Amino acid sequence: MADIVLDQITKRYPDGALAVDKISMDIADGEFVILVGPSGCGKSTTLNMIAGLEDISEGELRIGGKVVNNKSPKDRDVAMVFQSYALYPHMTVRQNMGFALKLAKTPQAVIDEKVTEAARILDLTQHLDRKPANLSGGQRQRVAMGRAIVRDPAVFLMDEPLSNLDAKLRVQMRTEVSRIQRRLGTTMVYVTHDQTEAMTLGDRVAVMRSGRLLQVGTPQELYESPLNLFVAGFIGSPSMNFLPATAEDGKLRTPLGDIPLSDALRQALERSDASRDLIVGIRPENFEDASLVSADARREGITFRATIDVRESMGSDVYVYFATELGNSLAAAELQELAQDSGRADTGATGDTLVARLDAASRLQEGEDAELWLDARLVHVFEPGSGKNLALGASPAASPVS
Amino acid sequence: MATAATTSRQKVGWGTANLVVVALAMIPVLWMVSLSFKTPAAILDPSYFPSQWTWGNYSSILSTSQFIRPLVNSIGIGLISTFIAVLLACMAAYAVARLRFPGKSLLIGMALLIAMFPAISLVTPMFNIERSLGLFNTWPGLIIPYVAFGLPLGIYTLSAFFREIPWELEKAAKVDGATPFQAFVKVIAPLAAPGMVTTAILVFLACWNEFLFAISFTSTLASRTAPASMAYFSGGSVFTVPTGPIAAAAVVITIPIIVFVLFFQRRIIAGLTSGAVKG
Ligand SMILES: Nc1ncnc2c1ncn2[C@@H]1O[C@H](COP(=O)(O)OP(=O)(O)OP(=O)(O)O)[C@@H](O)[C@H]1O
Ligand SMILES: [Mg+2]
Numbered sequence: 279m280a281d282i283v284l285d286q287i288t289k290r291y292p293d294g295a296l297a298v299d300k301i302s303m304d305i306a307d308g309e310f311v312i313l314v315g316p317s318g319c320g321k322s323t324t325l326n327m328i329a330g331l332e333d334i335s336e337g338e339l340r341i342g343g344k345v346v347n348n349k350s351p352k353d354r355d356v357a358m359v360f361q362s363y364a365l366y367p368h369m370t371v372r373q374n375m376g377f378a379l380k381l382a383k384t385p386q387a388v389i390d391e392k393v394t395e396a397a398r399i400l401d402l403t404q405h406l407d408r409k410p411a412n413l414s415g416g417q418r419q420r421v422a423m424g425r426a427i428v429r430d431p432a433v434f435l436m437d438e439p440l441s442n443l444d445a446k447l448r449v450q451m452r453t454e455v456s457r458i459q460r461r462l463g464t465t466m467v468y469v470t471h472d473q474t475e476a477m478t479l480g481d482r483v484a485v486m487r488s489g490r491l492l493q494v495g496t497p498q499e500l501y502e503s504p505l506n507l508f509v510a511g512f513i514g515s516p517s518m519n520f521l522p523a524t525a526e527d528g529k530l531r532t533p534l535g536d537i538p539l540s541d542a543l544r545q546a547l548e549r550s551d552a553s554r555d556l557i558v559g560i561r562p563e564n565f566e567d568a569s570l571v572s573a574d575a576r577r578e579g580i581t582f583r584a585t586i587d588v589r590e591s592m593g594s595d596v597y598v599y600f601a602t603e604l605g606n607s608l609a610a611a612e613l614q615e616l617a618q619d620s621g622r623a624d625t626g627a628t629g630d631t632l633v634a635r636l637d638a639a640s641r642l643q644e645g646e647d648a649e650l651w652l653d654a655r656l657v658h659v660f661e662p663g664s665g666k667n668l669a670l671g672a673s674p675a676a677s678p679v680s
Numbered sequence: 681m682a683t684a685a686t687t688s689r690q691k692v693g694w695g696t697a698n699l700v701v702v703a704l705a706m707i708p709v710l711w712m713v714s715l716s717f718k719t720p721a722a723i724l725d726p727s728y729f730p731s732q733w734t735w736g737n738y739s740s741i742l743s744t745s746q747f748i749r750p751l752v753n754s755i756g757i758g759l760i761s762t763f764i765a766v767l768l769a770c771m772a773a774y775a776v777a778r779l780r781f782p783g784k785s786l787l788i789g790m791a792l793l794i795a796m797f798p799a800i801s802l803v804t805p806m807f808n809i810e811r812s813l814g815l816f817n818t819w820p821g822l823i824i825p826y827v828a829f830g831l832p833l834g835i836y837t838l839s840a841f842f843r844e845i846p847w848e849l850e851k852a853a854k855v856d857g858a859t860p861f862q863a864f865v866k867v868i869a870p871l872a873a874p875g876m877v878t879t880a881i882l883v884f885l886a887c888w889n890e891f892l893f894a895i896s897f898t899s900t901l902a903s904r905t906a907p908a909s910m911a912y913f914s915g916g917s918v919f920t921v922p923t924g925p926i927a928a929a930a931v932v933i934t935i936p937i938i939v940f941v942l943f944f945q946r947r948i949i950a951g952l953t954s955g956a957v958k959g
C-alpha cells in the first residue's frame with residue numbers, strides 16, 4: 279500500500295525525444311488512476327518510469343513517501359502488466375505466474391495456492407501447464423494479468439491489459455480488475471484506450487497529450503468541465519461536437535443559430551481578450567428532438583432544423599447524425615489530432631457531421647427534415663488558439679494542471 | 681497444373697544441387713575411411729574398397745600413448761577453451777546487444793580485428809611470450825590463444841541471438857523482483873541457449889581442428905593435441921609415409937565431433953521465444 283507522487287517528472291530519451299514533459303500528479307494510497315491519451319503521448323513511458331524500468335531524466339518520484347528515483351524495480355514493490363504481455367516463453371503458465379513469488383522465496387504451498395486462485399479468477403485453470411506459445415492472444419493477456427495479481431505489491435501498473443480481449447471477456451475482466459483492486463486496496467495506475475474502461479474503472483482519469491498532462495479529475499469532472507478542447511473531444515463517446523462560432527452582441531453566432539451567452543461566459547470572454555472567433559462544443563446528449571421538449575425547457579435553448587443523415591437506434595436512446603454548413607472550417611491543432619486518434623474518426627462527429635443523442639421515444643427518420651433542440655446552458659466555449667475552455671475561467675472548481 | 685510442374689521440377693533441381701554438395705563434402709571423407717582400412721601395401725591401390733580389410737592401422741595408433749594421450753589433451757583443451765570462451769562471449773555479447781556504453785563500437789571493431797588477424801603472423805611473438813611465461817608446452821599455453829580466437833566468433837553469434845530476445849522480458853523479470861543477474865540466468869540465458877549451443881559447437885570445432893598453434897606451442901605428449909600428434913607418426917620404415925595410420929587417426933578424431941554435434945543438436949530448437957510478446 280502506498281501513495282505515488284510524481285513531481286515534475288520528465289523523460290528525455292537518449293535520441294533526444296521528449297516523451298514526458300514535467301508531469302505532476304498525486305496518486306493517493308489505494309486510488310485507481312486511469313491514464314488516457316492518443317498513441318505515442320507517453321503513457322507507457324510514464325508507467326515505465328514509475329516501475330523503474332526507465333530512468334527519470336528530471337523530477338522526483340515518491341512511492342510511499344520515499345524518493346525512488348534511483349531504486350531498482352525490485353525495490354519499488356510494483357507489479358506491472360506490459361502492453362506486449364512479456365511472458366516468459368520457456369515457462370509454463372503456472373511458472374510464469376509463480377515466478378515473482380518464487381524469486382521472493384515464498385513457500386511452494388503458498389505459491390500453488392495463489393496461482394490456482396488467480397487462474398480460477400482469470401479462467402486459466404485448464405491452461406496452467408501450457409507454454410505461452412500455445413495460447414491465444416486473449417489467454418496470453420490473462421496470463422500477464424495473472425502474473426501481476428498473484429503478488430501483493432504496493433502498486434499495480436497496467437498498460438492496456440485488456441486490449442486484446444473480445445468484447446464479452448473484456449467486460450467480464452473489467453469487472454474483475456475493479457473487484458481485485460477494491461478487495462486488495464492496492465494503488466493502481468491503468469493505461470487504456472477504451473472510453474468505457476476510462477470512465478467506469480477509475481477514481482480519477484488523467485488525460486495526456488504529447489508528453490503533457492492536460493487534466494486530472496474524476497470521470498464526471500472531465501466530462502462536465504473539460505479544461506480544454508482536447509480533453510473535451512477525447513472524453514466521451516460519441517465525442518463532443520465542435521462548431522465554429524463568433525461572439526457578437528452578447529450572443530454566440532453558430533451555424534445552428536444564435537446562442538445567448540450566460541453572464542459568466544460573457545464576463546469570461548471580456549476578461550480573456552480572446553478573439554471573436556471561438557469554438558463551441560456540444561455533447562451529443564445536449565441535443566433533443568424538439569417535439570419531445572416542453573415549452574418551458576425550450577426557452578433554455580434554441581431550436582433549429584436539420585436533415586437527418588443516419589439514425590442509429592441503441593435501444594435506450596437514439597443517435598442521429600446530421601450535417602450543417604460549417605462555413606469556415608475548424609483549424610485547431612487539437613481537433614486534427616483528435617480526428618487522427620484511432621477510435622475517434624468512426625464516431626462520425628468529425629468533419630461537418632454532428633451527432634445527437636436523443637430520447638428513445640424520438641420518431642425521427644432518416645432523410646427527414648427535423649426540428650432539433652439544443653440546451654444552451656450546457657454548451658462549452660473554447661478559444662481556438664490555446665484550446666482553453668472559456669466557460670471554466672469563472673469557476674475554479676475544476677482541478678487545473680499547470 | 682503449371683505450378684505443380686514447377687514445384688516438381690524445383691524439387692528435382694534442389695535435390696540435384698544437394699546431392700552435388702553432399703558428394704563434394706563426402707568424397708574425401710569416404711576416401712579417408714577407405715584408406716584407413718587398407719594395408720600399407722595397398723595404399724596406392726586406386727580401387728575404393730580395399731582388396732584386404734585390416735584393422736591394423738587402428739590397432740597401431742590406439743595401442744600407443746603417441747595418439748591416446750594427444751586425444752585426451754585435445755578433448756580437455758577443447759572443452760575447457762569452449763567453456764571459457766562461451767562464458768566470456770555471453771557476457772560480452774549481452775553487453776553489446778543490450779547496453780550502451782562508451783567504446784562499444786571499439787570493442788566490436790577489436791573483436792573483428794582479432795578474428796581477421798592471420799594466425800601465422802602471431803606464432804613467433806606468441807612462442808616467445810609463452811616461453812618466457814612458462815606456458816610453452818602446457819594446456820593453458822593452448823587454452824589461452826584458443827579462447828582469444830574463439831571469443832570474436834562467440835560474441836558475434838551470441839549477440840545476434842541476444843538481440844532476438846524481447847527486451848521487455850527482462851523488464852518483466854526485473855519488475856517481478858529479479859536482480860539483473862537473476863534476470864539473466866533465469867530468463868535471458870535459457871532463451872539464448874540455442875545460441876550458446878551453436879557457439880559452443882563452432883568454438884569447439886575450431887579448437888579441435890586447430891593445427892598451427894598446436895604444433896608450434898607444444899613439444900611433448902604433455903600438451904600435444906591429436907591433429908599435431910599425427911605429424912609425428914612414423915611409417916613402417918623411415919622411407920614409408922604413414923598414410924594408413926594418419927587416415928585411421930583422422931577417422932578417430934572425427935568421431936568425437938560427430939558425437940558432440942549430435943548430442944547438442946537436439947538443444948538447438950528454433951523459435952524458442954515465440955509466445956513471449958504480442959504480434
Ligand atoms: N526507447 C525509446 N527511445 C526513443 N523514443 C522513444 C522510446 N520509447 C518511446 N519513445 C517515444 O516516446 C513517445 C512516447 O512513447 P510511449 O510508448 O510512452 O507512448 P504511449 O502513450 O504508450 O503510446 P501507445 O498508446 O501507442 O502505447 C513516443 O513518441 C515514442 O516514439
Ligand atoms: Mg504504450
